[in-house]
Amino acid sequence: xxxxxxxxxxxxxxxxxxxxxxxxxxxxxxxxxxxxxxxxxxxxxxxxxxxxxxxxxxxxxxxxxxxxxxxxxxxxxxxxxxxxxxxxxxxxxxxxxxxxxxxxxxxxxxxxxxxxxxxxxxxxxxxxxxxxxxxxxxxxxxxxxxxxxxxxxxxxxxxxxxxxxxxxxxxxxxxxxxxxxxxxxxxxxxxxxxxxxxxxxxxxxxxxxxxxxxxxxxxxxxxxxxxxxxxxxxxxxxxxxxxxxxxxxxxxxxxxxxxxxxxxxxxxxxxxxxxxxxxxxxxxxxxxxxxxxxxxxxxxxxxxxxxxxxxxxxxxxxxxxxxxxxxxxxxxxxxxxxxxxxxxxxxxxxxxxxxxxxxxxxxxxxxxxxxxxxxxxxxxxxxxxxxxxxxxxxxxxxxxxxxxxxxxxxxxxxxxxxxxxxxxxxxxxxxxxxxxxxxxxxxxxxxxxxxxxxxxxxxxxxxxxxxxxxxxxxxxxxxxxxxxxxxxxxxxxxxxxxxxxxxxxxxxxxxxxxxxxxxxxxxxxxxxxxxxxxxxxxxxxxxxxxxxxxxxxxxxxxxxxxxxxxxxxxxxxxxxxxxxxxxxxxxxxxxxxxxxxxxxxxxxxxxxxxxxxxxxxxxxxxxxxxx
Amino acid sequence: xxxxxxxxxxxxxxxxxxxxxxxxxxxxxxxxxxxxxxxxxxxxxxxxxxxxxxxxxxxxxxxxxxxxxxxxxxxxxxxxxxxxxxxxxxxxxxxxxxxxxxxxxxxxxxxxxxxxxxxxxxxxxxxxxxxxxxxxxxxxxxxxxxxxxxxxxxxxxxxxxxxxxxxxxxxxxxxxxxxxxxxxxxxxxxxxxxxxxxxxxxxxxxxxxxxxxxxxxxxxxxxxxxxxxxxxxxxxxxxxxxxxxxxxxxxxxxxxxxxxxxxxxxxxxx
Amino acid sequence: xxxxxxxxxxxxxxxxxxxxxxxxxxxxxxxxxxxxxxxxxxxxxxxxxxxxxxxxxxxxxxxxxxxxxxxxxxxxxxxxxxxxxxxxxxxxxxxxxxx
Numbered sequence: 001x002x003x004x005x006x007x008x009x010x011x012x013x014x015x016x017x018x019x020x021x022x023x024x025x026x027x028x029x030x031x032x033x034x035x036x037x038x039x040x041x042x043x044x045x046x047x048x049x050x051x052x053x054x055x056x057x058x059x060x061x062x063x064x065x066x067x068x069x070x071x072x073x074x075x076x077x078x079x080x081x082x083x084x085x086x087x088x089x090x091x092x093x094x095x096x097x098x099x100x101x102x103x104x105x106x107x108x109x110x111x112x113x114x115x116x117x118x119x120x121x122x123x124x125x126x127x128x129x130x131x132x133x134x135x136x137x138x139x140x141x142x143x144x145x146x147x148x149x150x151x152x153x154x155x156x157x158x159x160x161x162x163x164x165x166x167x168x169x170x171x172x173x174x175x176x177x178x179x180x181x182x183x184x185x186x187x188x189x190x191x192x193x194x195x196x197x198x199x200x201x202x203x204x205x206x207x208x209x210x211x212x213x214x215x216x217x218x219x220x221x222x223x224x225x226x227x228x229x230x231x232x233x234x235x236x237x238x239x240x241x242x243x244x245x246x247x248x249x250x251x252x253x254x255x256x257x258x259x260x261x262x263x264x265x266x267x268x269x270x271x272x273x274x275x276x277x278x279x280x281x282x283x284x285x286x287x288x289x290x291x292x293x294x295x296x297x298x299x300x301x302x303x304x305x306x307x308x309x310x311x312x313x314x315x316x317x318x319x320x321x322x323x324x325x326x327x328x329x330x331x332x333x334x335x336x337x338x339x340x341x342x343x344x345x346x347x348x349x350x351x352x353x354x355x356x357x358x359x360x361x362x363x364x365x366x367x368x369x370x371x372x373x374x375x376x377x378x379x380x381x382x383x384x385x386x387x388x389x390x391x392x393x394x395x396x397x398x399x400x401x402x403x404x405x406x407x408x409x410x411x412x413x414x415x416x417x418x419x420x421x422x423x424x425x426x427x428x429x430x431x432x433x434x435x436x437x438x439x440x441x442x443x444x445x446x447x448x449x450x451x452x453x454x455x456x457x458x459x460x461x462x463x464x465x466x467x468x469x470x471x472x473x474x475x476x477x478x479x480x481x482x483x484x485x486x487x488x489x490x491x492x493x494x495x496x497x498x499x500x501x502x503x504x505x506x507x508x509x510x511x512x513x514x515x516x517x518x519x520x521x522x523x524x525x526x527x528x529x530x531x532x533x534x535x536x537x538x539x540x541x542x543x544x545x546x547x548x549x550x551x552x553x554x555x556x557x558x559x560x561x562x563x564x565x566x567x568x569x570x571x572x573x574x575x576x577x578x579x580x581x582x583x584x585x586x587x588x589x590x591x592x593x594x595x596x597x598x599x600x601x602x603x604x605x606x607x608x609x610x611x612x613x614x615x616x617x618x619x620x621x622x623x624x625x626x627x
Numbered sequence: 628x629x630x631x632x633x634x635x636x637x638x639x640x641x642x643x644x645x646x647x648x649x650x651x652x653x654x655x656x657x658x659x660x661x662x663x664x665x666x667x668x669x670x671x672x673x674x675x676x677x678x679x680x681x682x683x684x685x686x687x688x689x690x691x692x693x694x695x696x697x698x699x700x701x702x703x704x705x706x707x708x709x710x711x712x713x714x715x716x717x718x719x720x721x722x723x724x725x726x727x728x729x730x731x732x733x734x735x736x737x738x739x740x741x742x743x744x745x746x747x748x749x750x751x752x753x754x755x756x757x758x759x760x761x762x763x764x765x766x767x768x769x770x771x772x773x774x775x776x777x778x779x780x781x782x783x784x785x786x787x788x789x790x791x792x793x794x795x796x797x798x799x800x801x802x803x804x805x806x807x808x809x810x811x812x813x814x815x816x817x818x819x820x821x822x823x824x825x826x827x828x829x830x831x832x833x834x835x836x837x838x839x840x841x842x843x844x845x846x847x848x849x850x851x852x853x854x855x856x857x858x859x860x861x862x863x864x865x866x867x868x869x870x871x872x873x874x875x876x877x878x879x880x881x882x883x884x885x886x887x888x889x890x891x892x893x894x895x896x897x
Numbered sequence: 898x899x900x901x902x903x904x905x906x907x908x909x910x911x912x913x914x915x916x917x918x919x920x921x922x923x924x925x926x927x928x929x930x931x932x933x934x935x936x937x938x939x940x941x942x943x944x945x946x947x948x949x950x951x952x953x954x955x956x957x958x959x960x961x962x963x964x965x966x967x968x969x970x971x972x973x974x975x976x977x978x979x980x981x982x983x984x985x986x987x988x989x990x991x992x993x994x995x996x
Contacts, residue, residue, distance in 0.1 A: 600726070601992035608732045608919055615740040622747055642898035649906050656910050656933055660917035665925045672929045675910070679936050682903065688943045688955045691962075695939075698962060703932070703969050710973045711925055714986045725922070725989060733919035741912035748904045756900055757950025770952045771959065779956055786963045793967035797974035803981075 001051045002064040004044050005081045005134060008091065011041040013127040019120030030116030031109070034123050035102040041126065042095035049088055057490055060085055063136060074195075082136035082199065086491040089333060090133040090263060093340045097255035098126045100463035104348050105247040107459035108355060112245075118158060122251065125151035129256040133263055137197040138187045141267075145183060145260065148228070149176045152257050156244040168240035175237040179227015183264075186220035189213060203270035214271060218278035221268050222285065229261025229315050231289045236550045238312055239296070242304040246351030249304060253311040254344035259336055262315065265322040266329050269492055272322070279323050283413075286320025287420045289313070292548060294427035298434065299544030301534055302361045303350045306435050307343070310387065313424060314339050320417065321402045324409055329492035330485040331401040334478055338394035341470030342386035348464045349380030352456040353439060357446065363438040364532050370440040372453035375461045377440050379468040384436050386471035388429040389514055394475030396510075399425060401479075404506045408497025418501070422513050429517025437525040445532050641685055652678040663722060665711045673704045687759035689767040830856045843868050903944040910937035924976045924986045928969070935965045 015037035019030050026033070052060045061084035070077035083091070102122060109115045128147025135141040157169025187197060193213045194205045206214060225231065230238035238258070242249055252258060265272060265282065272279055293312025300306040314335070321332035354361060356373055370377040386393040389400065403425065406417035446453070455461070478484035485494055499506075536542070543549055598605075637645070655675035662668045676699045684692035724730050762770055775783050810818070819826060830845050830853060842861055844852035857867050910933060917930030939958040946954025980986050 602726055602729075603988050603991065604729060604919055604922070605726060608729065608736055611740060611915055611919060612732070612736045615736055615743055618740070618743045618747060622743065622750065625750070637898045637900055645898060645902060645906075649902075652906065653909060653913070656913040659926075659929055659933060660913060660920065665923055665929075668926050668929055672933060675933065676936060679940055682906075682940060683943050686900070686903065686943045686947045688946065688958070691939070691943060691955055691958055694959070694962060695936075698966065699932075699936070703966060706969060706973060707925065707929060710976060713977060714925065714980050722920075724920075730920065733916055737912055737916040737919070740915065741908060744908040744912065745905060748901065748908060753901050753904070753948065754899075756948045759947050759950060759952075762946075762950055762952050767952075767955075771955060774952055774956050775959070779960075782960060786960060789967050790963065793970045797970045800971070800974035800978050 001048065002062045002081075002083065004048055005062070005064050005083050006066055008041055008044050008048070008095075009127050009130045009134065011037045011044070012123040012130070015123035016120050016127060019116055019123065022116070024116075027116050031102075031106045031119045034119030035099065035106060037123060038095065038099040038102045038126055041130070042092075042099045045088075045091045045095045048083060049092060052083070052085070052088055057486075060088075060490065069140075075191075077139050077197065078137065079140055080136040080198075081134045083134060084491050085488050086263075086266060086333065087133050089337060089488070090259070091130065093259075093337055094126060094129050094133065094255045097340050097344050097467070098122075098129075098251065100466055101247050101251050101255070101344065101348070104250075104351070104460050104463040105245075107457045108247055108351055109245065110457075114158070118155075118245070121151055121154045121158065122247075125155065125251060125256055129260070132260055136199055138183075138190060138199070138202070139197040141264075142183055142187060145224075145228070146180065148257055148260055149173060149180065152176070152241070152252060155248040155251075156241045158244055158248065162243065164240075165243040168237075168243035172237040172241050175234050176227045179224045179234055179261075182220040182223030182227065186217045186224065189217050189220065193217075199267070206271050206274055209274075211275065214275045215278055218268075218272055218275050219281065221264060221271065222278065222282055225261030225264050225319070226285060227261070228264070229258045229319065230312050231261065231285050231316065231319055232292055235289060235292065235312055236547065236554055239305050239308050239547055242302070242308055246304065246347060246354060249308070250344045250347035250351070253308070253347060254340040258311060258315050259340070262318045262322060262332055262336055265319065266333060266492060269322075269326070269329055273325055279325055280413075282323030283320055283409075283417065284323075286316045286318070286323055287417060288316070290316030290320060290420065290424045291427070292316070294424050294431065295540070295544050296547055297431040298427060299537070299541050301364050301545075303353065303363050303366075303435060303439065304347070304361055306363070306431060307346055307350060310346075310428065310431065311343060313428060314343065314387070317399065317402050317421065317424065320421070321405060324405050324417075324497075326493045326495045327408055327497040328402065328405045330488045330494050331398060331405055333488060333492070334475075334484050335395075335398035335402055337478070337484075338386065338398045338471070338475045341467050341474050342383040342394060345379055345383035345464055345467035345471050346387065348460070348467065349376050349383060352376040352460055352464065353380075355456050355460065356453045358451055360446070360451070363435065364530060364534060365446050366439045367442045367445040367530065368440070369453055373455050375455055376464065379461075379464040380440070381436065382468040383471050384432050386475070388432050388518070389425060389510060391507075391511060392476065394471050394473070397475030397479040400507055400510055403510060404499055404501075404503055405497060407501050407506060408499040410498055410500070414500065418506075422509060425510055426513035426517040429514045430521045433518045433521035434525050437521065438530055441526065443529050445530065644681070644685065648678045648681055651675075652682075661722075665714075666708070669704060669707045669711060672707075673700045676700045676704070687763055687767065689763075690771050825855065842866055900944055900947060904941055907937045907941040907944070910934075910940070922987045922989055924979070924988050925973075927988060928972055928976070931972075932965060932969070935961055 015034050019026060019034055022030070052062070061082065063080065063082050065078060065080040067079050068076070069079045102119070105115075105118065105122065109118055112118065125148065128144050128151050130144070132141055132144030132148060135144060153169050153173040156172050157166050159165045160169070190197060190202055193209060194202050196202060223234075226234045241252060244252075272282065290313050293309045293314075293316055295309075297306050297309025297313060300309055318332040318335050318339075321328035321335065352373065353366065353369060353376060356369075356376075357366065360366070382393070386395040389396040399421075403418060403421045406421045407414050409417055488494070534545075537545070546552065598609075652675045655671045655678065658671035659668045659675065662671060676695060680692045680695035680700070683689075683695055759767075765773075841858055843857075844854055844867055845856035847853050852867075852869055854862060854867065861867060914930045914933035914937060917933065918927050921927050921930065939961050942954040942958040942961070944954075946952060946958075976986060979991065983990055
């Protein structure tokens with residue numbers, strides 16, 4: 001059975017190869033082929049899942065050594081796969097949601113003449129992400145990691161004829177490179193410390209290693225996770241990544257890419273558990289990003305960017321949960337999966353709205369769309385209810401657990417984190433309600449002559465419906481008898497924290513803040529008509545519209561700083577280094593110029609020199625005799 | 628010839644001869660350097676060499692003295708004169724210095740060198756002279772021959788090789804291989820026309836019966852002298868005599884004389 | 898008179914010849930000055946021969962003469978061929994091998 005693992009990756013990889021190398025003759029069938037291969041991968045995943053369920057909890061992890069990649073003495077790099085419960089969860093999420101997004105893209109990209117290439121990239125994205133989660137060592141994981149970066153670059157910049165898309169792709173790639181540097185440094189430190197890249201070897205030895213090495217590795221892994229998962233301070237690329245086609249956003253935000261960081265931290269839990277300080281940093285990063293993304297999400301009028309802020313915020317929840325250690329890993333992954341459902345649903349819904357609104361993204365030009373797009377409205381609405389944590393829906397179960405775990409951290413930290421997560425939940429409710437109200441309720445704010453809102457075709461609605469089911473049911477199913485936590489326990493281990501607040505109180509307060517958020521949003525956007533032109537807003541609003549000045553910060557601190565550094569280095573180079581070099585050269589040049597005049601080519605001049613030399617020799621001889 | 632070659636102190640005759648001829652030799656050497664024309668330099672050098680030959684004889688080197696006269700002044704200086712003739716007169720004869728600082732440095736080095744040399748000789752302990760009485764006992768030529776054909780026989784043989792080499796070298800250096808066909812007369816004349824050279828024979832030098840000489844330029848119809856009429860070598864040496872002004876002044880003098888005489892005759896007629 | 902005076906004369910002639918080499922531009926005259934220097938040396942050899950009482954000095958002078966003859970032959974040949982190609986016997990004209 002474990003031989004199928006390689007096929008899991010091979011199927012979309014084959015799709016990418018065929019579609020990208022096949023050329024125009026595959027234009028007619030390319031999208032079907034890509035979707036089919038994604039579905040094949042999903043089918044294989046399901047088969048492996050069934051197989052895994054058939055074994056007892058301790059025997060579920062499967063290893064498959066494929067071949068030796070770099071068989072060098074003292075440097076063994078293998079291509080091997082590890083399919084345990086954590087990987088399995090990701091495989092199902094990636095291939096399942098991925099396949100749905102493939103199906104959706106068939107309709108969404110119908111009029112794009114490069115649809116075949118698009119599906120090739122999608123398949124490449126899936127293959128890279130699968131490689132990332134299936135690898136049994138860090139080096140192979142790094143290959144998948146870079147593959148994800150490449151695929152995201154290609155997809156974000158898919159409409160590269162738009163300068164903004166090309167820039168956004170470049171930005172995503174560059175910011176990701178910072179994170180990639182972290183991962184590569186972490187891998188190098190691992191190799192010098194433990195002599196291996198394999199998860200098993202590394203995790204077995206990590207307990208015996210000193211604080212410094214572990215901290216370095218942990219911080220570098222966190223940097224990597226920040227890059228891929230768009231966490232502060234490497235978050236700036238996510239908003240711009242909306243320049244890609246909407247299915248790409250759905251794929252990046254729900255199934256691939258941003259989940260990679262959460263996967264990395266969870267997978268490396270053995271390392272993080274060793275160093276409390278790094279875990280604290282992880283928690284801080286998560287908490288900051290949680291609020292950061294939520295605030296940005298509140299101010300954006302672009303529906304996709306609002307959702308992007310939301311993603312950032314939700315991933316912040318997950319990172320925060322991973323930072324809590326064994327009490328949080330399982331909930332982080334659980335939230336990741338439920339988030340995968342509802343966020344994919346939301347993005348596909350947003351894409352569906354745009355599809356019907358002539359690619360308009362400004363929510364202030366929507367309004368009252370529920371009558372025109374009933375299916376989209378219902379599925380989007382279910383996703384909305386799930387994300388704000390409406391009791392009974394997916395988001396409620398997973399987010400509630402994270403808030404509980406935050407309180408369970410204990411001490412002052414626990415209270416702070418609990419408060420932050422609760423605040424985040426309130427803001428989430430606020431901005432999602434805002435999106436919902438501005439899009440589907442209220443007055444029509446679009447031009448009826450130019451825009452004819454209509455429901456999307458079946459290829460687009462069916463995935464949305466399927467995802468809506470997931471958004472509604474997944475959380476509940478996972479929480480029955482703590483089945484998800486138990487499922488993951490062999491990999492991530494699990495411990496109930498000592499919560500100072502009882503679960504019931506947490507749930508109740510969650511619902512209260514949820515109601516407050518929704519109520520505020522309704523008061524602002526439901527009761528009153530939404531202005532088509534955005535009001536100037538408060539200082540915070542204006543800052544949030546500019547992504548809380550993240551780009552300005554990067555520009556001032558990094559770009560300007562870099563420029564100044566470069567300029568001063570150039571100055572030093574030109575004056576000091578070149579000065580010494582050129583001065584020496586000029587000195588010798590001038591000396592040579594003078595000496596050259598001695599070489600005038602006249603034999604008689606040389607004769608004088610000879611004669612003078614002879615005189616000097618005689619003088620020397622006489623002197624020697626005298627002495 | 629004085630034969631007093633063994634004494635540490637020379638005879639008065641030799642001393643007298645040294646001071647007189649030595650002075651002449653130095654003057655000759657200076658003239659060699661300072662004479663403007665190469666021929667004069669060569670002649671001065673020849674004089675110096677003859678004096679040196681005398682000194683050789685005075686110092687007991689009879690063979691060398693004769694050889695000096697025969698080989699140096701006879702053969703080598705003749706060779707020089709031949710080359711001077713071949714090369715002719717050039718601007719290089721000018722004593723004007725063209726390299727900056729050359730004279731000054733030459734003077735400094737020369738005086739310094741000479742002073743050092745003299746100081747060296749004075750400093751050396753050269754009071755005792757053995758003289759050649761013993762060495763020349765069997766005759767100077769025989770003594771030399773004995774040395775040349777015994778002790779110095781290899782050097783002597785090598786010198787022979789050197790002479791042959793230099794003779795061949797001189798031939799090679801001066802020999803010019805004809806690499807192209809000799810031009811026919813027709814081609815030469817055509818080339819002269821195409822080069823725009825003077826076509827007819829050059830005009831003959833000398834004007835009037837009074838000055839039928841090669842160094843006097845012929846006069847053109849307007850009375851100016853034409854350098855073309857004078858031999859190229861004379862032109863190079865600048866030895867053209869300008870006859871026109873002379874002739875004009877002569878003419879003027881003639882006219883004056885005739886008017887004086889005619890005037891007198893007129894007065895006498897009155 | 899001490900025969901050492903011959904040596905002073907020799908030194909004087911040699912110096913005059915050397916100065917001539919430095920001062921004159923006509924290659925032929927330069928050559929004559931070289932000959933003068935050689936002759937001055939010969940005089941010194943002859944005097945040394947008298948001083949030491951053997952004929953070796955004269956032998957050396959004899960060889961010098963032979964070498965001088967060879968040198969003159971080659972040197973004058975060079976001057977002639979130089980004059981042929983450059984129409985000048987000036988040593989300063991042969992100064993092309995400079996910067």
